[in-house]
Amino acid sequence: MARKIVVIPGDGIGKEITESAVAVMKKAAEKHHIDLTYEYHDAGGTAYDKFGTPLPEKTIEAAKASDGVLFGAVGGDKWDNVEPTLRPEKAILGLRKHLGLYANLRPVKVSDTLVEYSPLKADVVRGVDLVIVRELIGGIYFGDRCESEQHNGAERAWDLENYSVPEVERIAKLAFETARIRKGKVTSVDKSNVLATSRLWRRTVTRLADDYKDVALDHLYVDNCAMQLALHPTQFDVICTSNLFGDILSDEAAVLGGSIGMMPSASIGEKTSLFEPIHGSAPDIAGKGIANPIGTILSAAMLMRYSLKEEEAAKTIEAACDKALADGYRTPDLYKDGFKKANTEKMTEVILDRV
Numbered sequence: 001m002a003r004k005i006v007v008i009p010g011d012g013i014g015k016e017i018t019e020s021a022v023a024v025m026k027k028a029a030e031k032h033h034i035d036l037t038y039e040y041h042d043a044g045g046t047a048y049d050k051f052g053t054p055l056p057e058k059t060i061e062a063a064k065a066s067d068g069v070l071f072g073a074v075g076g077d078k079w080d081n082v083e084p085t086l087r088p089e090k091a092i093l094g095l096r097k098h099l100g101l102y103a104n105l106r107p108v109k110v111s112d113t114l115v116e117y118s119p120l121k122a123d124v125v126r127g128v129d130l131v132i133v134r135e136l137i138g139g140i141y142f143g144d145r146c147e148s149e150q151h152n153g154a155e156r157a158w159d160l161e162n163y164s165v166p167e168v169e170r171i172a173k174l175a176f177e178t179a180r181i182r183k184g185k186v187t188s189v190d191k192s193n194v195l196a197t198s199r200l201w202r203r204t205v206t207r208l209a210d211d212y213k214d215v216a217l218d219h220l221y222v223d224n225c226a227m228q229l230a231l232h233p234t235q236f237d238v239i240c241t242s243n244l245f246g247d248i249l250s251d252e253a254a255v256l257g258g259s260i261g262m263m264p265s266a267s268i269g270e271k272t273s274l275f276e277p278i279h280g281s282a283p284d285i286a287g288k289g290i291a292n293p294i295g296t297i298l299s300a301a302m303l304m305r306y307s308l309k310e311e312e313a314a315k316t317i318e319a320a321c322d323k324a325l326a327d328g329y330r331t332p333d334l335y336k337d338g339f340k341k342a343n344t345e346k347m348t349e350v351i352l353d354r355v
């Protein structure tokens with residue numbers, strides 16, 4: 001029986017990049033005789049404009065009933081002033097929560113082909129191969145908040161961060177298990193010199209390490225980690241951190257390989273998983289047809305691997321992207337003299353030819 005993929009393009013470049021990724025998935029599925037159907041659903045600002053909500057019930061139900069979700073991006077200036085609970089970003093936050101996607105895996109691998117594209121020196125980034133394991137449905141993103149209140153005669157707002165031991169345990173377990181099948185090292189990142197939630201985080205991770213004696217564990221404060229990512233990024237294997245810190249560190253880590261447009265992610269949890277590039281809707285280039293589709297195409301490869309257990313199809317997609325880059329094709333975010341300039345459509349075509 002055909003397995004069902006729910007595709008949620010979202011806003012801005014979301015539509016352009018998911019179109020590319022679906023084309024590549026279809027070709028890889030055909031090559032490996034995998035039977036898939038695709039069902040499209042609305043989310044984000046586009047859904048808000050149509051239905052008055054960024055995350056229609058129908059989208060949630062379809063995602064839950066699917067074998068894997070491919071998500072583009074949501075958000076844009078147009079919706080910056082809508083009521084906070086109806087912002088486009090609530091679509092992705094809501095999907096993560098409804099699907100119980102507690103872990104977000106953000107791999108960053110700097111291939112030799114791309115070493116020269118890094119904003120850092122080639123010697124610093126050569127060999128970078130790390131994964132950020134970001135907690136995704138807890139912390140300050142989902143704590144109580146107040147948009148505005150009067151306090152001592154002034155307006156103020158607040159957001160509350162809380163973490164429970166089981167929440168930290170389940171993400172840390174996944175980090176240790178991920179390290180076990182990689183290079184065997186976990187760096188837990190917190191701000192335990194200031195925050196109570198971070199002290200609980202560090203205690204819990206340290207306790208759990210007893211069950212993973214074969215994995216090396218160290219701890220870094222998040223400010224130092226941000227610096228180490230620029231100074232000596234090859235020291236990292238698995239970085240395990242909270243929702244907010246993981247969001248920030250992953251944009252920084254993504255650019256080690258030259259462009260945020262290339263970085264995929266997998267959000268996994270109890271049942272259905274969701275796959276999305278780590279970048280946003282890129283309003284500055286939306287509609288121009290120049291977005292780098294590789295982050296989304298590699299997210300589709302992760303969907304093949306993690307949700308469908310189709311390792312060969314995942315490898316086919318990854319190899320096709322590598323080959324397109326090795327053959328000199330570059331979208332404008334990575335373009336330099338001497339290479340072949342490709343817009344989204346051309347890049348997709350070049351990758352399809354190599355599937």
Ligand code: NAD
Nearest residue numbers: 073074075076092261278279280281282284285291292333
């Ligand atoms: P962004 O990631 O959209 O863009 C940051 C910069 O990177 C921009 O200059 C953009 O042009 C560039 N960029 C991003 N993706 C690219 C690609 N595939 N190819 C080439 N260049 C690319 O971040 P932002 O500007 O801070 O946010 C824009 C909107 O996207 C906001 O509404 C934000 O909330 C939303 N956002 C959504 C998601 C998501 O849906 N998962 C993730 C991040 C941001």
Ligand code: IPM
Nearest residue numbers: 074075089092093247278280
């Ligand atoms: C990401 C994004 C989201 C986040 C936004 C759009 C809510 O920045 O996936 O990294 O902060 O998690």
Ligand code: MN
Nearest residue numbers: 247248251278
């Ligand atoms: Mn982010």
